[in-house]
Each structure stands twice: as C-alpha cells, then as structure tokens.
Amino acid sequence: MxxxxxxxxxxxxxxxxxxxxxxxxxxxxxxxxxxxxxxxxxxxxxxxxxxxxxxxxxxxxxxxxxxxxxDHEQDVPVRLVAAEQAVRMWSTGAGSHASLLVGTESRGPLELWAWHLTPGDAHSSDPHPPGSTELLRVTAGELTLVVGAISHAVPAGTSATFRADAPHAYRNDGTTAVEMTMAVSIPPVR
Missing domain, CATH: 1.10.260.40 (lambda repressor-like DNA-binding domains)
Structure with missing residues (x-):
C-alpha cells in the first residue's frame, strides 16, 4: 500500500x-x-x-x-515520527511547504509544524475555533505574520504567540527563505 x-x-x-x-x-x-x-x-x-x-x-x-x-498509529504510549514520515500538508510551485510533524489530543489538540516559505510566498489561514493559540519560532529569514489586519515582522531567532481564532497569514516578504517551527493548540470540543 x-x-x-x-x-x-x-x-x-x-x-x-x-x-x-x-x-x-x-x-x-x-x-x-x-x-x-x-x-x-x-x-x-x-x-x-x-x-x-x-x-x-x-x-x-x-x-x-x-x-x-x-494518524494510522492511534493510542501508542510513545510515538516517534522520523523526518520522512512528517506529512506535507501544503506546498507551492515556488518550493514553499508546511509539514505536520506530530500532534496529540492531550487536553485538546496540540500540533507541531515545520514551515519553509520561499521569498515572495505566503499562506493564509481561516480562523481556528475560539480559544485557539499558535506559537512559532523563526529559525531563518524574516517572517511577516499577519493577524487580523496587522502585520508583524518576526526575524530569525524570534518567537511569537497569538490567538489563532482570527484570520491570519504567514508571508515571506524578504529575499531569503523563512524557516520556522510552529505549535497549534485548539481547545477540546465541549
């Protein structure tokens, strides 16, 4: 298969x-x-x-x-995800991509992502459920993080957190690739 x-x-x-x-x-x-x-x-x-x-x-x-x-391996006590097993969820012809690295349902969904944005590329996201939060750390380049209508420059070495229950986007307005790691926390359904 x-x-x-x-x-x-x-x-x-x-x-x-x-x-x-x-x-x-x-x-x-x-x-x-x-x-x-x-x-x-x-x-x-x-x-x-x-x-x-x-x-x-x-x-x-x-x-x-x-x-x-x-996930095809549900309910195991320890789950290791090798780099080649990460799920590429988004990509563009220019070479940008986002891969879901690992996630958990502990106290609501929690996901860890690796992102690569080529110069001039962007990804927009609809609002997540109320109370959702994202954390990110830029390791290369400079990310333009847009939350609502406000843009924030996030240079390499900088971390950010924001409420993800508003429209948001990740852009690379620079001339070098942006690399970042992001965690997404979504409250459990009540």
Whole structure:
C-alpha cells in the first residue's frame, strides 16, 4: 500500500470514528465544518483525498488535531515520527511547504509544524475555533505574520504567540527563505 493510500485509509477510518464519538450525523458535521455532506461521505469511504483546507475544517469541527485525523498509529504510549514520515500538508510551485510533524489530543489538540516559505510566498489561514493559540519560532529569514489586519515582522531567532481564532497569514516578504517551527493548540470540543 502506498503512503497516499495509507493516508487516505487512515483519514477515512479516523473521520468516521471521531464523527461517531462526537455523535455528529453527516449533516451535523457538514454544517459545523462548512464542508458538503457528499465530500464527507467520499472521505469516509476513502474515495478522495481532501485539500488541506477541508481537512483543517473537519478537524476543527471535531475538535481534534489534523494529525489525529491522519494518524494510522492511534493510542501508542510513545510515538516517534522520523523526518520522512512528517506529512506535507501544503506546498507551492515556488518550493514553499508546511509539514505536520506530530500532534496529540492531550487536553485538546496540540500540533507541531515545520514551515519553509520561499521569498515572495505566503499562506493564509481561516480562523481556528475560539480559544485557539499558535506559537512559532523563526529559525531563518524574516517572517511577516499577519493577524487580523496587522502585520508583524518576526526575524530569525524570534518567537511569537497569538490567538489563532482570527484570520491570519504567514508571508515571506524578504529575499531569503523563512524557516520556522510552529505549535497549534485548539481547545477540546465541549
């Protein structure tokens, strides 16, 4: 089975499991996530690979991390994730990319990401659920972090934290690549 097939099967199984554990009907999850009922059916039947945006919406609606939806090794006491096992969730033709490194459901979803943004590239994110927080550390280049309508310069060696329940974006306005590590904390569904 290829990595993509394994990812598709894991997403199908885990989406169905978490929807059931939350007691959400297909219609309820579709409404809560802003994703069509038909798309959820296709995902649960492992007939499609959704975009990162759809996967994020489903994870947020279920109150779980993206890594929980994609993880094929659930409920192990220690989980090591080798670099080649990180899941590339976003990329551009210019060479920018974001990889989900690891995540957990301890006291709500918590995810660790590695980002690489080439000069002139950017990624925008919809607001996460209320109470969500992101922490990041830039290790190379200078990130332009936009939260709401306000831009913040985050040079290499600088860390930042912000409420991620507002629209936000990561931009590289410089001439060298931006490298950063980011953690995302999302409150559990009540």
């Amino acid at each position: 290829s990595d993509l097939d394994q990812l598709t099967q894991s997403l199908a199984r885990n989406l169905k499991r978490w929807r059931g554990e939350r007691g959400f009907t297909l219609d309820a999850l579709a409404t809560r996530a802003g994703v069509s009922r038909g798309m959820i059916i296709q995902i649960e039947q492992a007939r499609t690979n959704p975009s990162v945006g759809i996967t994020v919406k489903l994870a947020d609606a279920l109150g779980v991390s993206i890594s929980t939806l994609l």
